[in-house]
Amino acid sequence: MVFENELAASNIKVKKFSTRQQIEEKDGWFNGRFDVEKIVHETPEDAHFLVCGSLPFVRDVWQKNYPLPA
Numbered sequence: 355m356v357f358e359n360e361l362a363a364s365n366i367k368v369k370k371f372s373t374r375q376q377i378e379e380k381d382g383w384f385n386g387r388f389d390v391e392k393i394v395h396e397t398p399e400d401a402h403f404l405v406c407g408s409l410p411f412v413r414d415v416w417q418k419n420y421p422l423p424a
Contacts, residue, residue, distance in 0.1 A: 369393070390419045 355361075363370050370383045377383055393403075405412055 387415075390415065 355370065365386075369388065370380055371388050372383060372385055373387050376385055377386060405415060407415075
């Protein structure tokens with residue numbers, strides 16, 4: 355992971371999700387896509403998020419949680 359050492363040395367909480375292969379869930383790794391509602395619910399209101407992934411993945415996450423008005 356890019357900047358893994360720097361992130362580990364900071365107070366930034368990192369959660370990593372594996373969507374293509376099953377992994378052992380440890381050291382901040384989880385299987386499947388993340389649930390935006392769950393993550394937002396368990397974080398402080400002033401939290402900031404950085405979503406990394408392919409453009410289609412990030413677009414899909416954004417549109418599911420912030421749909422365009424009809």
